[in-house]
Amino acid sequence: MAPRRAAELFRAEAGSPERFRATLYGALGATGAGHLTDRALAEALAPTPCEVVNKAEIVLKQHPNGLLLEAISGEKVTLSRLFFSTGGGELADENGGVVDAPAGRAIEYGFTGVGELLEGCAAEGRPLWSAAEEAEEDLWGFLEEIWSAMERAVERGIATGGALPGGLKLERKAMPYLARAKKLRGTLGELGRISAYALAVSEENAAGGRIVTAPTCGSCGTLPGVLYHLFRKREAPKRAIFEALATAGLFGACVKANASISGAQVGCQGEIGTACAMAAAAAAQVFGGSPRQIEYAAEMAMEHSLGLTCDPVMGLVQIPCIERNAAAATVAFTRAGYALLGDGHHRVSFDEVVETMYRTGCDMSPGVQGDGHRRAGDGEEEVVGAAGAAGVKSAKGEKSVKEEDHRPEVRGGRKSFWQKRSPATGPGCRGRGALWSDPSPWPSPRGRGDTLGGNGGEG
Ligand code: SF4
Numbered sequence: 001m002a003p004r005r006a007a008e009l010f011r012a013e014a015g016s017p018e019r020f021r022a023t024l025y026g027a028l029g030a031t032g033a034g035h036l037t038d039r040a041l042a043e044a045l046a047p048t049p050c051e052v053v054n055k056a057e058i059v060l061k062q063h064p065n066g067l068l069l070e071a072i073s074g075e076k077v078t079l080s081r082l083f084f085s086t087g088g089g090e091l092a093d094e095n096g097g098v099v100d101a102p103a104g105r106a107i108e109y110g111f112t113g114v115g116e117l118l119e120g121c122a123a124e125g126r127p128l129w130s131a132a133e134e135a136e137e138d139l140w141g142f143l144e145e146i147w148s149a150m151e152r153a154v155e156r157g158i159a160t161g162g163a164l165p166g167g168l169k170l171e172r173k174a175m176p177y178l179a180r181a182k183k184l185r186g187t188l189g190e191l192g193r194i195s196a197y198a199l200a201v202s203e204e205n206a207a208g209g210r211i212v213t214a215p216t217c218g219s220c221g222t223l224p225g226v227l228y229h230l231f232r233k234r235e236a237p238k239r240a241i242f243e244a245l246a247t248a249g250l251f252g253a254c255v256k257a258n259a260s261i262s263g264a265q266v267g268c269q270g271e272i273g274t275a276c277a278m279a280a281a282a283a284a285q286v287f288g289g290s291p292r293q294i295e296y297a298a299e300m301a302m303e304h305s306l307g308l309t310c311d312p313v314m315g316l317v318q319i320p321c322i323e324r325n326a327a328a329a330t331v332a333f334t335r336a337g338y339a340l341l342g343d344g345h346h347r348v349s350f351d352e353v354v355e356t357m358y359r360t361g362c363d364m365s366p367g368v369q370g371d372g373h374r375r376a377g378d379g380e381e382e383v384v385g386a387a388g389a390a391g392v393k394s395a396k397g398e399k400s401v402k403e404e405d406h407r408p409e410v411r412g413g414r415k416s417f418w419q420k421r422s423p424a425t426g427p428g429c430r431g432r433g434a435l436w437s438d439p440s441p442w443p444s445p446r447g448r449g450d451t452l453g454g455n456g457g458e459g
Contacts, residue, residue: 003035007050010045010081013079015079017078020049021050023039027056027263031316082094109135113350118292127291147238150228153210157173164206169316173322177195181195214252215252220325222273222328248278267368268310269357273308280301293339294339297336
């Protein structure tokens, strides 16, 4: 999604060159085919031809997902820009500035972690989701759109058979698995349905269909897998689903702000682990959990995802990604139920687990962090675009935007109801610039081919 958007922005700026060249660095090169990046770039830059160069073996300092776009006429490069795909559809420039966020929603919340949210909830007697409602204009209208896209992705996925694109020739499983799950009773049937729904969305992603990044494309099946089941079979009201989405978004935003949701940076624990935490929080919300129980569900989901590596077979976002979404969805569902058994008190907080996840990701060898290749260190290769600016500076010893201005005004001039609470600091394990401290809170629809209409309701 982010490379397509980068190409669209670049095309608007580039005029009418004879051709384009797109160079994929690091993880973007390693998984470019799996994410259909080359196809997305060609479509966005058409009819002007685009040569795609894969430099997966070079990982840029700024971020593992680098994309250099060049406009060329004759032998002359008339314009070049360096972009980074930083997860969840967000796009950054070479200086770490956010160039584009999903659906333009680069919201900043006035809190620094889930712990602070919980304090606010306790002090104000408010549910978690009210923090999102406070910060976002037209939150419920936006979530209606998000939920509609999720439902349609599930329904397309369970109605489609055949092999997925790519060299693995992997057969879709959602449709036959759902048929079998419907024949099972009790817990097995329920977990079977959740698995099938999660498979459906993940298979749609692998086929280039329209999905919601929740928080990323690779982990897009987990949250809708759980929520679709709660909506269709457990008959949760739509309002409860929307509140669950709002709560899930808060947890995802905290991971994005304080660690990373990029598999290329911290391994799959940052993608599937975050998706599992979001889905567990959402399910606990639907089950009527207290803020502490919701936080406990999310904490367990993330804690038991620690150490998950990113090493997709043939660079395709299929194995282990698709099944991993199904596994995470069932884990999220059961963790939500488990959290409701207690009063929500537990030893390790969600914020601490997020910090641990980030540090674990830093300690992973590059081969399983999602890039699988050499990571540029000090003095190693650094690519800069036409502006000639140096890359993102190390944040070690520097204040992040969040730390300097921890009470930003939210969009539209409204302020968070957490405004008077004291700041906390993020983990700061590896050098991160201001970019890596920006919350990018909401999952967003992306892609093409949202062709099936209606929320017809598979049973
Ligand atoms: S293994 Fe996980 S992080 Fe890596 S591409 Fe698959 S879903 Fe994304």
